[in-house]
Amino acid sequence: MDKEVSKNIELQDDEILERYHAIYTAVVVDILHEEHGMREQALPSNLLPLVDGTKVAGFAFTIKGTPTHLPEPEDAHDQRAAMIDALYPGSLVVWDTCKDEGTAHYGEMMTAASMMQGCVGAIVDGGVRDVVRIIETGFKVWSRYRTPASMADRFNISGWQQPVRIGRTEVVPGDLVFADMDGIVVVPRAIAEEVLLRAEDRNRAERSWRQIIASGLSPAEVVLRGGKF
Numbered sequence: 001m002d003k004e005v006s007k008n009i010e011l012q013d014d015e016i017l018e019r020y021h022a023i024y025t026a027v028v029v030d031i032l033h034e035e036h037g038m039r040e041q042a043l044p045s046n047l048l049p050l051v052d053g054t055k056v057a058g059f060a061f062t063i064k065g066t067p068t069h070l071p072e073p074e075d076a077h078d079q080r081a082a083m084i085d086a087l088y089p090g091s092l093v094v095w096d097t098c099k100d101e102g103t104a105h106y107g108e109m110m111t112a113a114s115m116m117q118g119c120v121g122a123i124v125d126g127g128v129r130d131v132v133r134i135i136e137t138g139f140k141v142w143s144r145y146r147t148p149a150s151m152a153d154r155f156n157i158s159g160w161q162q163p164v165r166i167g168r169t170e171v172v173p174g175d176l177v178f179a180d181m182d183g184i185v186v187v188p189r190a191i192a193e194e195v196l197l198r199a200e201d202r203n204r205a206e207r208s209w210r211q212i213i214a215s216g217l218s219p220a221e222v223v224l225r226g227g228k229f
Contacts, residue, residue, distance in 0.1 A: 011193050013059070013090055017120075019196055020057035020178050025185045027199045028178060035198060036191065043184040044167040047123060047142045050131060055180040056121040056140035058092025059189070060171050062164045065157040067100040072153050083160050084110065089118030094171045096164035097126035103155040104129035104147050111139045123177060123184055125166050142179055 011019075020028075025042075032038040063083065073079070087093070093114065095105055106122050108130035114122070121140030128134065128143045129150070161173045169186050171177070176192035178185050187195050 011196075016176070016192060016196060017057045017059075017090055019200065020176065021055060023196075023199050023203050025178055025180050025182045027202050028185050028187065028195060031195050031198045031202065032185070032187065036195075040168040041186050043123065043169055043186065044125075045183060046144055047125065047166075047184055048144075049179070049181070050128070050135055050141045050143070053181060054140050054142075056092065057176065057178045058120040059090055060094045060173055060175040060177050060186070061087055061091040061119065061160070062162060062171055062173050063093060063095045063157065063160045064098075064162060064164050065096075065100075065105075065155055066098045067103065067154060068156050070153070072151070072156065076152075076156075079157055080110075083157060084113045084117060086160065087114055087117035087119040091117070091119045092177045093119060093122035093124070094164065094166065094177060095122065095124045095126060096166060096171075097124070097155070100126045100155060101145070102147060103127055103149055103151050105151065105155065106134070106141060106143070107150070108133040111137055111141075115139055121179075123166070123179065140179075142184060 029042050032041045093106075097103070097105055103126060105124050105126045106128045111122075111130070111134050115137060122142070124141065124143040126143065127145045127147045127149075128141055129146065129148050131146055134141055163170055163172050165171070171186050172188070174189045176187040176189060176195075178187065
């Protein structure tokens, strides 16, 4: 599909998410790098899914907070409830914990409440607990570590729906976040549709190249014909 045509197509949010599920993160990262000069859109490799084979796409709902040794504020539970209430269908939590190492930021109760809001998953640059029960729900979670320790008196939420930074990547509320077994990629919302269409084009082309390689064409001949390894 022509790039100019791709820019003029407008898709509904649910169709965008559905079609991202049909491709894979590596081709999206390549499109962002090669066609948009964006080299740092893949999140850190230590963010791993709770279940192998998991794939998710959603619009970033960002959360930021910091570890603490002080008693949590009296309104901490009200604050967390307000945050979860702000989730929406198709949202995907992206949680910046300021590199916290000792707290579970997602657990069974938050998972159940998030699902009721239509949230599709969570990318937590921190910890999770109640892992077995989260897995049983089918909620898609990526995290750095697991711990039974709750946020109480250990972690304060400072805000949500504001730009955050995970590794070298800035994540803005509403960005398209796509994760699979290779990792996680963040696509700026303004180009999410264009990148999708270009990635679909690349995906179709790569299927053809796989067939050509399987037919016995040498690697050198593949490159001469425009293929890449």
